[in-house]
Amino acid sequence: RMEIPPSRSCRWSTVYVNCSESDLSSIPTEQFPVGIQVYDLSYNNIESLPSHAFFRYSSLKELHLHHNLIFEINSQAFVGLSNLELLDLSANRLKKTKIFQPLSKLESLDLSSNTIRVLWRSVFDGLNQLKTLRISHNPISLFCADVSNMNKLQYFMAADTSLTYLPEVVRNAISRRLEMGFPFQVSLSESPIFCDCENLPFIRWMVFSKAFKFKNRRYRCSYPDSSYRDITDGYEETLKILSRQCSSNEVLFLSVGGTTLAFLSFIVISLVYRYRWKLRYMYYAAYIYLKPGNTAASDNMYEYDVFVCYAEEDRHFVMTCLYPALEARGLSVFIHHRHFTAGELIGSNIVRAVHSCRRTVVVLTRTFAESSWCNFEIQMANMESAHRGMPVLIFLLLDEMTGREMGAELLFNVQNNTYI
Template sequence: MRKTMLLVTATLVFLTYNLDNIYARKTPVPCYFQVKCLCIHETINSDLIIDCSRKNLSNVPDFPRNSYSIDLQHNGIQFINGEKFRNLTHLTMLDLSFNAIAGFNRSSFEGMKKLVVLKLNNNPLRFKGTSIPVDTFKPLSGLKHLGIKNIIPPIDRSKYYNIPDESLSDLKMLETVEVDILKADPFGQVYKSLIYLHTINMGKCSFYEIAVTTFRFVPYLKNLDIDISCTIRFLRNFHYGLSRLKSLSLHKLGTKYMIGGFSLIVCELMQTPIEILSFRNSFTEKTEDLSPIWNTIRHCLYNSRIGMIRITENNFAGNISKLEEPPYSLRFLNLSNNKLERFAMKLNRIRILILSDNFLGGFLHSNKYMITNKSMLEHVDLSRNIIYKLNVGLFHGQPNLKQIILGRNGLREVAFDLSQSPNLRFLDLSNNLITSLNERTMAMFENIAKISNLTIDMYNNPLSCNCGTLPFLIWMTKTRVRLLHIRHYRCVLDDGSEVTLNALKEIIYKQQKDCVSYSDILIGSTISLFIVIVLLLSALVYKYRWKLRYMFYLAKSKHYSYKASNEDGIDYSYHSFISYSDNDRSFVIKDCITNLENDGEFKLCVHQRDFLPGQDITVNITNAIHESKKNHLYNY
């Protein structure tokens, strides 16, 4: 368990500090001895890392003495001449996988005492007869990793042999071997002398049983990787032969190949010191439900030492029922590339959660991947999940978060809240659709950066450089947040052109000038428009002044008329206003005034007598109307 915790911690350190080296790696250049190959001067003493893979080579080039690592994968090399490697005394890694090599001679690896890794996978090697002498690998006294699996079989299957055990007898320092399983008892007595051998990667086989005695001559076996596409049977009590097993990886098996049952395999692992369990591309025959698989693992290994589980490259696109709480000791969970559309689990003690390459975007828009209110999560990877928007509180209750990976999604803004993750050190927002950050988000990042050394990667986002995003551009120059590889960022100007931010201050200066000019134009245009509108309204008022005045007095008269008809005790100046034409003048003066004023004690308003001189006729009329209790109109 302690080693698993160290592995988890080392993984966190790698994830934190190796990100900085992505762009810092040296650029390969064509090799002077073979222009098809690429070389890197990696070490201080100019040791060469050489990449000659996929270069259509039929012969091994003449490599220089300071060659440190050579990659010759995917070529057409058929034979290894010992003279080619004799003087490469500094060579530590040689990869000849995916070639057409059928054999070697005794001098093929002469002089390569410092070679640590040799990979010969996926070649048509013939281990029967004189094609490959038994002592071929004898010069490789320092070899620790030998890859010799997935051998291309001959047309005549009867000549299809595995590597003889005797060929490995001289590799006393061997720690890892990759080998096909082509006989009933593949790990013979020779393996007993390989006291440092702790890892076996099993390649091709036709039918194989893993029993109690399978690894009896590999007593120090800790890591078993079954990378095969064949029928395999796990016999009951197989765990007795794996008393030191720490890691088991099953690749491309499928449930139909696991004769004996999935639960039998997992539950027997409880009897081993298993710490790492991997199922890669193992549940793909149909759309599977993750729940029964996961719940079986949880049930069988809850009280085990299991610290790391990888279930990747499977088909869990269907509905998922309840996922039970992880095993108590589990700290690392990788469920990437499983076509998951939903995921929610108690994550009390898990520190690293990898959910990349799934379809969780729709689910995480309004849900959380964590059922519990608090967790010990330090690293979460949600990259490549078709995420356009996240639940605002997705990262709440996770105060220990140090890394959040959200790269290669469709995020247009940072709308989620990180205020409850003060220890955040790295946030990957690369390869999204973000154009800028708003004031709230920038303030949130600043607060986190006061506590931790926050680094943010926004590489390959369509950032905008305009007046609206000017505060964001200025923030990038002043923030205490470290913006990873900011010189590689690209920004889209208003005219549609793109610029890199390697001269950000100059871009800001230009934008400020353009924005000031734009502001002046905008203010001037606004004032001018206001003046034009005022003048236009003034002209309209002047043109229709009489009509407007009439409408005003008409409204006013209606108002007073309404009050006069509904209120008692109002003191009017006149009993009646008499409006008449000149034709009725005699009638009004002789009859109305005589009969009504003189005899009837009524006071009348007559324009010839009572209108005020100098006032507009309309004013006099409206005043007369308002000051009279009644109005009479004569028009004979």
Template sequence: MVENRRELERIFYNGLFENLRWLKCLDIGKNSIGTKEPIYPDEIFCHLKSLQTLKIDGISGASFGKGFRYLTKLRLLRIYNMGLVGYSSDYFENVSQITSLDLSCTLTPNNEEGCYLRRIEAGAIAKLQKLQYLDISHNLKLGFCGLRNVTYDLTKTQIKVLRARKITCPYGYRPVCNVSKVKILDISGNLRYFKGYERLHDKPQYTFDAFVSYAEDDRLFVFNEIIEGLENGKGKYLCIHHRNFIPGCDISDNITNAIHESEKIVCLITQKFLESEWCNYELNIARVEGMWSRSGKNMIIIVLMENISKNDLPIQIIELIAHQTYIDYTAYINTDIFIDMLNTAIDH
């Protein structure tokens, strides 16, 4: 039920979800062209007690009613702004159990100036004490000045990731935003300061020394050799998807955040890696990050874990081997020497 552009009164009839008690994911976003209802009908959604992910429209004059308290397993909430100007202090009171909240605006050729959102009242985000992930990107009318309430509310949550891309402030460089609890901060496209963080364009700050991309079959090698050798032996801090990805966030978002917050990307190339859709996605995102966000900086380290003919390697890996750092794991007699070489590659 996505982008049907129908009025909510015609969609939310009694008993609509009554037989979907085991439903885990519901996407009814971008359906609304207006509604006269003051709240989302409690009697409709209260049956969805197994729901974990909800994507829904944000409408002026509408909020989440008490019936949403029955959705105790709800963790991810995506709100599409369909005319909502602001979030009141009690807007999220009945969905306080969520860990991931996406309020970002989707920019289109017909909507280049950002969404309608202009304010988020103090206390609104503070209601979400279990919140770990928040995305408020592209709400251009909100601006940095409007983020004061959001970021100070975040100190009362369990926030780990904050994405606030392309948000500007007309009043100059003022450190009005407190993000002291944030582990991963994405403010790409901005030219302003956050309190406690240096300006990204002047001195890049990375959460991780390296993100390790690997196939599931190499999981034990990563934990037994890579983590043991580089973290415990060399003092590096690695991003490992089995350990560091945030539950409740989309896999693609986790990957993008991990790569953006890692100084280097280590790819363990095996046949299983080449066959993995997610491994190839990680490699492609890393290449885009290197080209556009880091001005072509050498950030990808290719590790050839198996004897794979160059004829069987994709062209992007061949190009990386030709122009960037790569290590042939099969050429080393023992793992200690390999770890030393990998550690050196990460440092340079």
């Protein structure tokens, strides 16, 4: 038996309340029976749902709120509705939708005909019992909702939206359901599906997925120039055309990409080669500077007057002739076999020596010219010259050598520095 409370034009019984078309602007405050299972508030002028709006009705199974003016729903509005199975919010003005967490037993959710533009990843968290999801007739352009835990979902209705595709994670979740033998139906009719190479994986999935029923449904292709074309063959011809076009585009892309990568690699290698000595100097200088206990000399103070560079084969000449002669003139001399730090990187030892001495004297012999580390010492001295803004190299030509024997780089260094 239906009764009418005196303050509202709502009819109710112990299990059903019908307030449809009652010109309501808010949720009724009447104390309806707590055991009601169906609450119909459709076709009213309700604009918002406050916190705990239906808290008293924990037995409620169906809540009809369609065809209202609802644009705001408090995040706690549905608290207490743990037994709700059907929620119809279609034909409202909803924009935000992260409000469904308390509805753990919800099986059918209708959000059609609202103003929703984006559905973010966590919007449907907790709706593990959902079987039907309707979001048709919304300006939705991005669907990121996580449906992987909706193990009972069977119907996904998204007709007449702005969706151009479904993300791969959503497609994979649907495919898993189908592979397990569960029924699943998807509708994207009248949505502007992008028909281009970028969207080819989605179109291929649509064609071969059992989730789509194209017969008697209006599907469309949208193109970069904003044009549209109706699809009557389930995208089969579109898939063939795009497969041909995109394969040739892929070859072109790989060719251009490979050429570009090779060119950029050549530029990088050329720059590294050109500035290789400067880079090595900077590396070892930074290593010395950052090393704990650094005692490197500052730019305006030197520990030694002369750093002598020589090949090991010329060590006898250096120790018996050159070294005594330099010390006799009151010069402090840095000799690598005496002053290099044991256990230190050779490169950092050389940079420290060049940096802590006023001048670098190179004992130039044929043996020295063939040594890679001796060449490294010259290059580090060149970098130190550039750093100080003054020459530091002095060459002592111990052997008579032709330009060919020296090589272009060494000859250039000799000609552009002091030599004896």
